[in-house]
Amino acid sequence: MSIIELGEIRDEPASAPRVRAPRAVGRPMRGAAVLLLALVLLAGATPLPRRTVSMVPASAASSAFLAEDSVFVFDPPAPDKDRYLTAYAQPAPNGAAMRRRWQAPLPHPDSYLGVRVEQGLVLAVGAEPGNGVLETTAFDAETGQQRWRHPGTPVPIAGGGLLLTDSRQSGADGMSRVEPDTGRVLWSVPLLSPAGPGLHLTDGRIDMFVLVQPTGEVQVHDAVTGRLLRSLDTLPGGRKAVQQAQVVDDLLLLLPAEDAPVVAYGLTDLKPRWTARMSQVSYVAGCADLLCVSHQRGSLWVLDPATGAVRWSDSGEELLIDVRGDRLLMSGSGQRFAVRDAATGRRWTELGEWDLVPVLRPTDPLVGLRRGDDGRMVVAELDLAAGRARVLDMLPDVAGSCQASLPLLLCQRLDGSATLWRLAR
Secondary structure (H helix, E strand, O other), X not given: OEXXXXXXXXXXXXXXXXXXXXXXXXXXXXXXXXXXXHHHHHHHHOOOOEEEEEEOOOOOOOEEEEEOXXXXXXXXXXXXXXXXEEEEEOOOOXXXXXXXXXXXXXXXOOOEEEEEEEOOEEEEEEEOOOOOOEEEEEEEOOOOXXXXXXXXXXXXXXXXXXXXXXXXXXXXXXXXXXXXXXXOEEEEEEOOOOOOOEEEEEOOEEEEEEEEOOOOEEEEEEOOOOOEEEEEEOOOOOOOOXXXXXXXXXXXXXXXXXXXXXXXXXXXXXXXXXXXXXXXXXXXXXXOOEEEEEEOOOOEEEEOOOOOOEEEEEOOOOEEEEEEOOEEEEEOHHHEEEEXXXXXXXXXXXXXXXXXXXXXXXXXXEEEEEEOOOOOEEEEEEEOOOOEEEXXXXXXXXXXXXXXXXXXXXXXXXXXXXXEEEOOO
């Protein structure tokens, strides 16, 4: 079922004192006619914003996910009952009903954590019953026919193909490339360290990955062939340590678990570039043309990637949440967001208190939610470049658990049902 609603978008303005209207002068009827004509012309020039509302045909206990041009629904687990994955086509902007595309049986009754569409496949990631090990089940995106099922979580490879990262409690961890159409494993590389791989991406797809062995050996592999491209011993003398590898552009950064400096290497030659004296690093991200290094307790260092020199730092309690161009989205106490300039650290603006909504793609606009005074859910686009939170709508009966890819917003209602909104922007 789809409904087109007239929106009521307000930024909850402060109430103003009422002003007594002036006494009418001249001919009252003619003044009323002119006013009516002006209102008609104004309404024609600026139509009221509208939203399209589509109810997802699923039970309140189901799990709904937004992915590409579809909404996917996982049936809830139930004893002695089959479970299904159902694909619904997203309704057209004119408010057409949500149409079921296909339905496929699920291979096991445990929890499913998400779904993504890649290379003509619907990839459902779930947890195996009993041990919680993640696995991927691939369905044909057009028909719903199950193609294959493997342990691990998927990421796309440059030039086509999928890379599965498998972490098991039994120690049989590994990275494998699978053929999308058949699920045939083309090659596999063992993972011997709990730190996980570092990934180098080109246009959002992996072309190289880095493994750090407990002995300190750093290995750079080609993601298409699995071939070892180059290696380096970073802990000579038979020492052992847990080190995490992170890749930003052409830099490989080793983040030690203990109180030791961060070391940067060139990814193409594994030659040392610089060393930075900072400990307890949580992660490193590219921010504009710089490196943002986040401390486990919230401090932030911003480095020159060529030399490792600190451009600026902040020892406050704000966490780096996202990077858009030369703007940083920071989150403080109470989920209050602020925008900073990446080059200088200057506080650009305050965005207020929001709950950030998961988005489908890294380039999708950021979306924030907060509960209004009247109980409705305020939906806003967090525009870091403009430095403002632009309110898009105020939706009734929304509980949360939302996903977004504007203008689409998928949320759970208070009664447990899932609803897809197409918002006016």
